[in-house]
């Protein structure tokens with residue numbers, strides 16, 4: 001391993017897309033630093049620029065192509081990686097002058113392209129890379145990627161064709177990384193993958209080792225072990241397979257956060273079938289009621305697509321009824337937009353654009369009332385929050401119900417000596433449909 005010096009070859013880095021892409025970026029950055037490259041925050045000082053792209057929906061493709069164009073204009077030497085890199089023809093059609101194109105989670109391919117176009121410095125020296133790697137997120141929270149790829153074939157999604165089938169990381173490796181992060185001061189681990197509840201399916205729940213103990217590569221075992229680390233553990237992208245029920249007691253006992261990010265996408269069985277969603281027929285409402293009975297503080301976040309091909313007025317009404325029944329806490333929604341290469345593009349009965357937008361507005365207005373009511377019920381309660389920022393205007397924190405970047409914030413009065421990354425207890429004084437206000441106890 002080498003250390004960066006003022007004359008080190010310098011790589012500019014642009015990271016676009018979802019938290020999963022962010023984790024890929026962190027790995028590439030860690031490797032670059034390990035080999036003695038310097039990382040530049042601007043295009044000017046860089047010898048070349050790596051752009052980690054997103055290709056999930058057409059808007060993200062456009063954003064990625066623009067970012068590549070900007071890097072080419074500003075710097076001229078660009079290597080493309082990430083989801084959009086899976087479609088090299090499209091990248092090269094728009095930008096024939098890029099140096100190289102590599103696909104998603106292709107760390108080795110990116111590194112070999114960097115080596116080809118910007119040789120690594122020869123400076124054997126002690127590693128400057130901390131064992132927890134380089135984090136792009138603030139030091140007190142970090143994403144923990146447990147697998148790559150996905151075994152499902154949802155008709156609107158091209159991720160499996162870009163990223164391949166599910167490949168779970170060995171449980172010992174995941175837990176060692178989590179432990180390193182915690183030792184480095186991380187207070188919240190955000191578990192991510194394309195399908196967290198499927199963890200280990202591809203390796204038949206193979207046994208690995210951590211702290212000398214045999215552990216099965218299974219989401220429940222993983223959650224239990226992460227719960228031993230004494231930090232917040234938040235699960236993202238959990239599909240409602242039956243075995244997810246076993247996670248709820250861990251939440252009720254406070255071993256992991258009572259938070260489930262479960263992309264449900266629709267409430268009508270007919271549309272869910274057309275979407276080919278995993279575990280779509282798993283008696284969702286009944287189970288949500290059961291989960292809440294066991295763990296009243298459970299926060300449920302979900303995302304939905306309205307205006308999917310073939311969605312009738314009745315389907316849409318049943319989606320609104322589903323929202324009424326499910327009483328979800330946090331909800332994101334999109335109007336369906338076709339993604340090149342997705343099977344859903346072949347489905348008949350596309351919903352007209354104006355109707356999609358009208359349904360999206362009705363959906364959001366409907367859910368906004370539910371979210372606001374659920375938040376309002378928290379006024380007067382004492383909760384634990386994790387401080388994100390301390391500034392001149394006060395303290396900004398998050399509760400167990402708020403994942404960074406996607407959910408709400410807690411604005412705090414008092415506790416002037418609190419520090420980012422600290423967990424404190426506060427009493428909720430006010431809410432709107434998104435955020436909380438609180439007083440330090």
Ligand code: SF4
Pocket residue numbers: 150151152153154157158159160194195278
């Ligand atoms: S579960 Fe469906 S939407 Fe999610 S990555 Fe897999 S195919 Fe795509």
